[in-house]
Amino acid sequence: MGAESNDGEVAAWTIYNSPDGVERLVKLFPECMPSGQAYALAVLCRLDKAAFQSLTNSFCRENGDIRVASGCSGWAETRTELLRQMKLSKSALAFHPSRPPRRYSSMSFRGDQRDVYELIAKSDEFVVCVDGAKAGTSAFATGDPNPVTKS
């Protein structure tokens, strides 16, 4: 059956459908975390090209890739490539106004608190800490949100 849309997508969709979506997103953009900024840009790409272009430079100046997911895969995407994907009409990483978020009960926020960036950082630490650790043994790969280092 697949999974539900996350709160970020629902928030982006809600703002897209508001009368002052562009102004709101432009104002929110500098206050957002990387994924939130990506959602804001993806919506602006459809709502207002000029506003989108005005924010792309500051987005790309920041360090760090953006954690993305599509279907059953998750990966880190460079900011430049993500912006390129947002502009493509058929990309899975673009905002599509004709596709509402997928929720099975209601559109209310479910309170997503998971910080994928922190999880990644922890899993990287874990791999570094364990001598002779092989790829695929990190907490992130096994889905353990509370990794315990073993020596």
Add this chain to the structure above:
Amino acid sequence: MMLASMIRSELGAIASEKSPDGKTTLIKAHMKANYVQVASTFLLVAAALSACHGPLLPKNSLPSVTEAGTVLQNFKGEYSYGGGDWALNPTTGR
């Protein structure tokens, strides 16, 4: 469209049918059976669409825009559409 044409053809079949003794009992029974069939088909199609795309929710069921702004500001999950995030945490599925 398909459902509408199906209903039309069923009604046509019912209208042209005559019971041997001139009573309407058979026709009523036939109509009832057909309505059940049409309703079942409709439910099946609705369930299939819901499974593929998720339920269609009306616009007025969206959360408040102010709340959406706060959520977007604090969002630290994956950037994804349609719930692709489960793959990164298969244990919880979220």
